[in-house]
Amino acid sequence: MTQTLTLSKVTKTYQGVTALDEVSLRVSPGERVALLGHNGAGKSTMMKIILGLIPFDHGKVEVAAAAPGSAAARARVAYLPENAAFHPALTGEEQIGFYLRLRGRPASEAAGLLERVGLGSAARRRIGTYSKGMRQRVGLAQTLIGAPDLLVLDEPTSGLDPVSRRDFYALLDGLASDGAAILLSSHALTEVEARTDRIVILAKGRVVAEGTLADLRRQAALPLQVQVTPAVDKAGAVLAALPGATAAGRQVVLSCAQDDKLPLLARIAALNGAVADVDIQPPSLEDIYSHFSRRDGQ
């Protein structure tokens, strides 16, 4: 399938600081890709390069079969900058109307777009009177103009309340199923986990991991945490029977590799009357994320 977005070995330095180091990435039509990474990892820099807003040093970027920042690319790509800002003296409707006209569409579509992001009732108020989340929604509304091929969204859910976040991802699902490619950055791992097709982790300007959540979980091969609750007065017996286990309050905890999970459970089951309960926790997305971003990064 032809790619909507291709970056090959893109390098960008700011006066000696390497912001991106040989970064490669592809996004296909209909695909939702999440870009994760610590503060200063290079997420916003990558997005600005894709939009053609800043130059890069080496590598190749192709956006909707055109050069980044070219008129053809700009006509096909929607952008939500981080901390999107608007002129406080304009109303939401006037601001969106302006963006519509820049894309050659009638300003009258503004009301419908604002309705879609839940700003219908505030459309005729000045943006200066909006809350942070409402301004963010104006930013989202302008990305919906004219069915773009690629949406580049820099922390789109920052400042949104939980319900609006869910609405936002529902909106994205609709766009993706219509064939739009979506690249978004986020620090909210749990929502990204459920709502995107692929995760890319950047650390210090390098791609350190890429794939579906299941892929990353397998690659990281992080140990599971097992918590055993001993029966009354049996803590000593349980500790003795499980090498590597430590006492934590009333509980006995130990970690175990994925492959050792079943043998361990069998041994715990064999302890029979000495065990009151068992809990197994798989590594969280936070654990996987910090595993990757720490390994090559910080």
Place this chain on the structure above:
Amino acid sequence: MNRILATCAAEFRIARRNRWVTISALMMVLFGMVLSAAGSAPTGALGADRLSVTVASLTSLAVYLVPLLALLLAFDAVAGELERGTLPLLLAYPVSRPEALIGKLIAHLAVLSVALLAGYGTAALAAIAVDTRALAGLPALFRLFWSSLLLGATFLGTGYALSAWSRRPSAAAGLGIGLWLVVIVLYDLALLAGIVADNGGFFTTALFPYALLANPADAFRLYNLSASQATAAAAGIAGAAATIPGWQSLASILLWPLAALGLAIAAFRKVTL
């Protein structure tokens, strides 16, 4: 074209909301009224109609006020967008930097037109009310109007360039005031000092006319005075106006806006995000 018009409409709306339109129009009306009141002293001896006399005094006023208004309108154009953080999104849209700048320029010229129409209109009505021959001065008033717009365009363009170079609105405003002082006030003082020291020598005869033409504000004054019936009513450089052909000052006031716009576009192109 559509994108330029969209930018222009949004900018004009912002200028209206920020009270720029009202403030600049009120300011011009105020000055127009003061000038009419001051000019109501007898002028009949000169043989010129009342409106032509008014145009001559409006010209001296416009030389100071039009560049000032233009710089005040322009200083925020790029630096303000940078500071508010609205520039990255704008530049991600299919609008080129020259288009965005030209859209702003047209909007600001519209604001300036409203102010000039209000101010010059007030003064003209006052003149026509007391002198029936004043209608003869209408062509001069019309010329003053469009040449004022050209003068305004020159300082709008320069203001955009300063705005792009300085990147911060406060710095851009400071630079704008500095530019106004140098080009409008100090330049003429320096020329005057040169003439006095030179005492009719090479500077006065060979360089001085070109020095006047090189300054857009002086060229504007020259053009309006040389074409006016009432040169005698204006003091200062009126003598020089007689020696410089009208087409030269006209060329200067036509070329300056283009040069200023070119400068603004070049400066805006250099702005990195």
